[in-house]
Amino acid sequence: MASGLHPGKGRIAAVNYAALNFGMRLTDQEQAMRAGTFGPAVQWAIEHQIKVGTYLGAEDFVPVTQAHIMADTESLGVAGVEWLERWARLPDKQRRVRIPTITDPRGTDFASAHKLKHQPWMLDLERRAIAAFESLGILMTDTCINYQTIMAPVRGEHCAYGDTGVTIYGNSVCGARSNFEGGPSALSAGLTGRTPRYGYHLDERRQATLIVHTDFTPRELTDWGALGGIVGRLAGDYWQVPALVGVDRVPTSDEMKHFGAALASYGSVALFHMAGITPEAQRLDDVVASDRELRSHDVGEADIRAFQESYAKGIDTVDLVVFSAPQLSLVEMSEVAALLDGRRATIPLLAITSPQVKPDADRMGLTARIEAAGGTVLSGMCFYQSYAREMAEANGWKKLATNSAKLTNILGGYGYQPALLSMARCVEAACAGGKLA
Amino acid sequence: MSKIFHAAAGMGRKLQGQALVAKDGFSARYDLDRIKGVFSRPEHKLAGESYVGRVLVLDAAKGGVATAWMLYEMQSRGVMPAALVLNAVNPIMVQGVALADFTMISGFDCDITQAIPTGAMVEIDPTAERPFIRLL
Numbered sequence: 001m002a003s004g005l006h007p008g009k010g011r012i013a014a015v016n017y018a019a020l021n022f023g024m025r026l027t028d029q030e031q032a033m034r035a036g037t038f039g040p041a042v043q044w045a046i047e048h049q050i051k052v053g054t055y056l057g058a059e060d061f062v063p064v065t066q067a068h069i070m071a072d073t074e075s076l077g078v079a080g081v082e083w084l085e086r087w088a089r090l091p092d093k094q095r096r097v098r099i100p101t102i103t104d105p106r107g108t109d110f111a112s113a114h115k116l117k118h119q120p121w122m123l124d125l126e127r128r129a130i131a132a133f134e135s136l137g138i139l140m141t142d143t144c145i146n147y148q149t150i151m152a153p154v155r156g157e158h159c160a161y162g163d164t165g166v167t168i169y170g171n172s173v174c175g176a177r178s179n180f181e182g183g184p185s186a187l188s189a190g191l192t193g194r195t196p197r198y199g200y201h202l203d204e205r206r207q208a209t210l211i212v213h214t215d216f217t218p219r220e221l222t223d224w225g226a227l228g229g230i231v232g233r234l235a236g237d238y239w240q241v242p243a244l245v246g247v248d249r250v251p252t253s254d255e256m257k258h259f260g261a262a263l264a265s266y267g268s269v270a271l272f273h274m275a276g277i278t279p280e281a282q283r284l285d286d287v288v289a290s291d292r293e294l295r296s297h298d299v300g301e302a303d304i305r306a307f308q309e310s311y312a313k314g315i316d317t318v319d320l321v322v323f324s325a326p327q328l329s330l331v332e333m334s335e336v337a338a339l340l341d342g343r344r345a346t347i348p349l350l351a352i353t354s355p356q357v358k359p360d361a362d363r364m365g366l367t368a369r370i371e372a373a374g375g376t377v378l379s380g381m382c383f384y385q386s387y388a389r390e391m392a393e394a395n396g397w398k399k400l401a402t403n404s405a406k407l408t409n410i411l412g413g414y415g416y417q418p419a420l421l422s423m424a425r426c427v428e429a430a431c432a433g434g435k436l437a
Numbered sequence: 438m439s440k441i442f443h444a445a446a447g448m449g450r451k452l453q454g455q456a457l458v459a460k461d462g463f464s465a466r467y468d469l470d471r472i473k474g475v476f477s478r479p480e481h482k483l484a485g486e487s488y489v490g491r492v493l494v495l496d497a498a499k500g501g502v503a504t505a506w507m508l509y510e511m512q513s514r515g516v517m518p519a520a521l522v523l524n525a526v527n528p529i530m531v532q533g534v535a536l537a538d539f540t541m542i543s544g545f546d547c548d549i550t551q552a553i554p555t556g557a558m559v560e561i562d563p564t565a566e567r568p569f570i571r572l573l
Contacts, residue, residue, distance in 0.1 A: 268527050
C-alpha cells in the first residue's frame with residue numbers, strides 16, 4: 001500500500017466546526033415545537049436536535065422524508081427502554097412520528113431465540129421496546145438493508161438514517177443526504193420531520209477529501225468488505241470522504257453493501273465516491289475541488305489479502321459460521337443455499353436476513369434448503385446487535401468465521417476471534433466440523 | 438503555569454479528573470465491555486484498562502451508531518468515564534452525549550493525545566466561551 005500524503009490541511013484542523021458554531025435559525029413552526037405546542041415528546045426532540053446541531057455548526061434545519069432508527073435492546077438497556085416508554089404513554093396526538101419512520105434489526109428473532117440461547121429477560125425487554133415503538137407510530141421493519149427491500153432514497157433526498165451501512169449506501173450509491181443519526185436523533189427526526197443541516201446535507205461536505213487508487217476490482221463480497229475496511233482505516237474519521245479510482249466495472253448492490261458497510265465500520269465514514277460509477281462522481285473532477293490538494297493512496301490485491309490474513313492468524317478451527325452484517329439479500333440467501341446443497345453443516349451456520357426477504361426465501365425454498373443442510377435461517381435481527389457477548393458465553397462460541405468485514409471489526413470487542421473468509425470457504429468450514437481449509 | 442488547550446466545541450459540565458490517554462478511537466459498542474467497565478477490543482491501545490471515572494483523551498469517534506444509546510445506558514448504571522476529550526467527533530458521539538447529559542470537548546489545534554499524558558490531573562470546562570482542557 002503506497003501513500004502520497006500531501007500536508008495541506010491536517011485532519012485535525014480540517015474539523016473546523018467551531019467556526020460555524022453559532023445559534024440555529026428556527027422557523028415559526030420550529031419555535032412552536034420548542035415551546036411545547038406539540039407536546040413534550042416533540043419539545044424534547046427539537047431541543048435535542050438543537051443541541052446536536054449547535055455543536056456541529058448547523059445554521060438551520062432541513063426537512064427529511066424518512067427516518068430509520070437503530071434501537072436494539074442491548075444498546076438501549078433497561079434505561080433506554082424505560083425512556084422510550086415514557087414517550088409511549090403520552091396522548092396519541094403528542095407521541096406519533098410525522099414522517100415514515102422505520103427500524104433497524106431487533107435484538108432477537110423471537111421464532112428462533114431458543115436456538116441462540118437468548119434469555120427470557122432479553123425477549124421481555126425486546127417486547128417492551130417494540131410496544132413502545134409501535135405506540136409512537138413507528139413501522140417495525142427491523143432491517144439494515146431497507147435500501148434493497150423497503151424504499152431506496154432518491155438522489156438529493158434528505159433523510160435521517162440510523163445505521164451506518166444504510167447511511168453510507170444511501171449517500172454514496174443513491175446520492176441521498178444523511179448524517180449518521182443515532183437512535184435518539186433518528187427518533188427526533190421522526191417526531192419533528194426535520195434534522196439539523198450540517199455534514200452531508202451540505203454540498204461542500206460532499207467533496208472528496210482523499211483519493212484511493214486501486215488496480216484490483218474485487219470479485220468476492222468479502223474482498224469488497226476488505227477493501228472497504230482498508231479505505232476506512234486510511235480515511236480515519238467521519239469527516240473524510242474517500243474517492244475510489246480504478247474500479248473497472250459497476251459493482252452490484254450486494255458488493256456496494258459490503259464495501260460501504262465495512263468502510264463505515266472501520267472508518268466511521270458516511271460517504272464515498274467511486275469515479276465513473278456513483279452518481280455524484282461521474283468524473284473524478286466532479287467531487288474534487290480544483291484548488292484543493294488531496295492525500296492519495298494506492299491499494300492493491302496484496303493489501304486485501306494481507307487484511308484478510310491478519311484476522312485468520314492462529315485460527316485453524318471455528319465454532320460457528322455467521323452470515324450477517326448487513327442482513328442477507330435474497331441473492332445472498334440463494335448463494336448460501338446453493339453452496340450448501342447436498343452437504344451437511346456440522347457446526348452452527350447462521351444465515352441472517354430481513355423480515356422482508358425471509359418470506360421470499362421461504363416461498364422459493366431457500367430457507368428449506370439451508371436448513372435441510374443443517375443451517376439456521378434467522379430474520380429481523382443482526383448477529384452483533386443480538387447480545388453477542390451473552391450468546392458467546394451461553395453457547396461456548398469463541399472462534400467464528402464470516403464473510404463480513406464489518407462483523408469481523410465489531411466482534412473482537414465482544415470476546416470473539418473472527419476469521420474473515422469468502423462465503424464458499426465459510427461453508428466449507430461449516431461442513432468440515434469448523435476446520436479451516 | 439498550567440497548560441491549557443482550547444477546543445472547537447463542548448457540551449456538559451465543568452469537572453476535574455485523571456486522564457486516560459491513547460492515540461486510538463472510541464466506540465462504546467466496538468471497544469468496551471460495558472458491564473465490567475473496561476476496554477475490551479484486543480487491538481485497542483487501552484485494552485484491559487478501566488475507563489470508569491477517567492477523563493478519556495482519544496483521537497476520534499469510531500464505529501457505528503450504538504454509542505448514541507449506550508452512553509445513556511452506561512450513565513444509568515454509573516459505569517461511565519468522567520468525560521470524553523477527542524480530536525475529532527462524529528455526530529453519533531455528539532448525539533449520545535446530548536442524550537446522556539454527559540461531558541465532552543473536541544477539536545484542537547494540536548493532537549490532544551500527544552499533549553496530555555496518561556495519569557495527569559486535568560480540568561475540563563465545556564461551558565467556557567472557548568471550551569478547554571487544562572493540565573493541573
